[in-house]
Amino acid sequence: MECVFGLVGDGFAILAADTSAVHSILVHKSNEDKIMVLDSHKLVAASGEPGDRVQFTEFIQKNVALYQFRNGIPLTTAAAANFTRGELASALRKNPYAVNILMAGYDKETGPSLYYIDYIATMHKVDKGAFGYGSYFSLSMMDRHYHSGMTVEEAIDLVDKCIIEIRSRLVVAPPNFVIKIVDKDGAREYAWRESVKDAHVASA
Incomplete structure (x- = not known):
């Protein structure tokens, strides 16, 4: 029941992901961070088979x-997304990775961007995207x-709407979500959304 989604706003990009590590009917943990800080100004949110997701x-x-160490300059978000797509494509006919990726980044020249890369190495630059069962509801929301040019407050409000919809619609909904943001100041964690705390706030 994985849920990963993201969007681009005015000068920033946001990614959100559930934090559940699940196998069959068992929940192994509920604080698994599925959004990796790729470098100072890039984030990668991944869903898929846990071993492939972590390793890839x-x-x-x-x-x-390594590229930045060798060349002294970081890859742009577009270059990193193309490199990722290339590695998925190379592995596709050898030992494919069952992993879907949303890559968000911020570049001085081009601003924020979001790339959709699925397990068969399809890549698109998008304004909003999602993977997992939660995508049925988050994409419709x-x-x-x-709308383009959203403020951080508007974007977070929309992310919260998506989380509430996922929790209310999925039979087995993930309880917790992590939200991360990348802008000119870098990539960082923005907030966690935990169902126990949310319920406590709602009842207060």
């Missing part, structure tokens, strides 16, 4: 760091409420 995102992170 770490592989991309280390190769992006974003289609309804998203």
Whole structure:
């Protein structure tokens, strides 16, 4: 029941993901961070088979760091997304990774951007995107409420709307979500949304 989604606003990009590590009918943990800080101004949110998700995102992170170490300049978000797509495409006919990725970044020249990369190495630059069962609801909410040039407050409000919709619609909904943001000041964690705390706030 994974849920990963993101959007681009005015000078920033936001990614949100559930934090549940689940196998069959068992919940192993509910604080799994599925959004990796790729470098100072890039984020990668991934969904898919847990082993592939962790191994592949770490592989991309280390190769992006290696490129910067060797060349003295970081990859742009577009270049990092194309590198990621290339690695998925190379693995596709050998030992494919069951992983879907949303990559968000901020570049001085082009501003914020969001890339949609799925497990068969399809890549698109998008304004909003989602993976997992939660995408059925988060995409429809974003289609309804998203507009270009959103402020951080508007974007967070939309993310919260998506989380509430996912929790109310999915039979087995993930209880907790992590939200991260990237802008000119860098990539960082913005907030957690925990169902226990939300219920306490709602009843207060």
